[in-house]
Amino acid sequence: MPPTGQFHLAVLPGRTTFEEELMGAEVNSGRNTSLEALLAEFGYTHEQLADEVNRTAEQLFGKPANCTDRHVRRWIAGDVQRPWTQYLLPLQEIFGRGPEAMGFLERKSSKPLPTPAGPVQVRNADSLQRRTFIAGALVATLGIDQTPGHGRLGSSDIERIQGTISRLDAHFNGLGGGALVDVAVEYLLRLRHALDHCVYGERVERALNRAMAEVAACAGWSAHDCGQHERAAQLRNEALQAALLARDPVSVTRAWSDLAAQAEHGGRPAEAARINRAALSERHVRNHPLLSSLLHSRLADCLAQTGDPKSMGRHLAAAERTYDRVEVTGTPSWLRFLTHAELAGLAAIAHQSAGQYVHGEGHAARTLELLDERFTRNRAYYTVLLAELQLAQGEYERASATASSIRMDAVSSSRITARLERVTEVIRSQGGRT
Known part of the structure; x- marks a missing residue:
């Protein structure tokens, strides 16, 4: 699971040449057939795995590992029994296996996997440990660890993905962002991996992009709930991009609405009002009363903040009228929070702003x-x-x-x-x- 901050490794040698890479690594006498099989299972070429190691290392450590296809060839050939930590940790993240399961041998001289450097107070360490435990449990509970990483994807895979997304949304509504932000981001990475490495038709491709838009939106609200506003903005932009690729009007409108909320919370209510007005003018919104009701409510709060209480009142009334046309069946999981109670709550927020x-x-x-x-x-x-x-x-x-x-x-x-x-x-x- 990618950490929320940048970790500085206690043991992270800066060696990049192959002669230096062999220092401290004994020569293996046999080919690493386990790693070779993993490449075949996940559909990686040597160059693709090197690129994935660099991308994952940048997420883990804040900088790429300078891995190349030659590194991968030497690992498979058995020239290196155990790669340096800057490569080994990303490999564990990519394949979800320990070093020995990937065919690397334990060395008596090898040091344990590093921990974040620097003084850490016990209270913060306990908090981090608790969040890590909760996030790890959520990965299993929500079914994120069952995301397909190779092979052909079909409608049954999309149904399972949608089930996981529903559980993500329900967890946020029930308990808040908290550990969910890292879990949602990890799921987003797994879906991106599936999009890049699996085989599928056009319909499944669009469904995958729509799923990525939904997960990125959930992750964005979770990051916002944790006060990580820059991260939230980045995730909401990712949600918009995925929604556009999915060519799904409702997902696009949701992404724009979330970016409007980002602008409002950033002290730009007039900008947020313009975005919400544009979203409300889309034709498909007229046939989606629940989404329309949400947009009217959010626009009302923006107008209250810009000093227009009369228009605020009109849009709150429009939200109520539109909500009366809502049909419960077929409601997307991310919109299930919008009940009569929530509608009153959004009105309370607008009146507070006014x-x-x-x-x-x-x-x-x-x-x-x-x-x-x-x-x-x-x-x-x-x-x-x-x-x-x-x-x-x-x-x-x-x-x-x-x-x-x-x-x-x-x-x-x-x-x-x-x-x-x-x-x-x-x-x-x-x-x-x-």
Whole structure:
């Protein structure tokens, strides 16, 4: 799994020549048939594997490994029993196997796989270990490790991929971004690998690109939930590119809407409003009432931020009217969060942006009354919003009680945690109870 940050290896020699590569590596007497079989199984040529090692190394270490097809030939020929770590770790990521399973021999002189260098506090190390454990468990639970890496893909493979995407979306709505961002990014890489190395027809190709757009969008919101805004922007751009390649109008509209949200959260509500208006003008949106309702709600918040409360009200009303035409059957997994409760919550957000705190509080309270129990993350978000709206009215005791009711132990979202901390700090500064 690719780490979230750049790791500096404790043992990462800078040798790039083959004479230096052989230093410290004993000569093997036999051909590495295990590695040779893996290349055949995954469909790699020597040059393609070298390129994949460099790409994976850049994700792991922040720079390529300078691997060439000659390195690969020497590994297969058995000239090197165990490659340097700068090659070995990417190989493990690519094939999902340990060194011995790839035909490399254990050397008594070999050092253990490196860990991130630099002083790390115990608290942070524990947190990292916990996130790594959760992410590893999610890979297995969500079925990401079953993504095909070679062979011919058909409709059954697409169905399994869609099932995994549904589980990704449900996890985000239930628990938040947290460890999910790395898991979603890993799944995106696996789907890209399938797109590059599997055999399929045009229909499956479009479905794969649509799946990549959906996963990139989920990863983008997860990154946003973790406060990783640059990463979120990059992932949302990837989602748009994949949606365009899929030639899927709904996926394209979703990608544009997410980029509008990116602009809004970046302090550019007028830009976000223009994007949402353009998305609403597309013909296919008229036949997709749930998507239309979401776009109207998000546009309403943008207009509130630009000082146009009348237009905000019109679009909130349009969101309600459009939602009345929604049919539950056939709803994409990423849109299943948009219930009557969520619609009230989006109205509360818009009223908060417009400075209409009493109306906003009413909508937020209605959201919490209607919200399904499975949306743990969203419940925490709207409870914090309710406390913010109460604070804005000077209701410190009520805000304190609201904030105290929030349980963040079941939610993994630094974005929500940061907002709750700000609410708590304001309450404390006013002498309120928490």
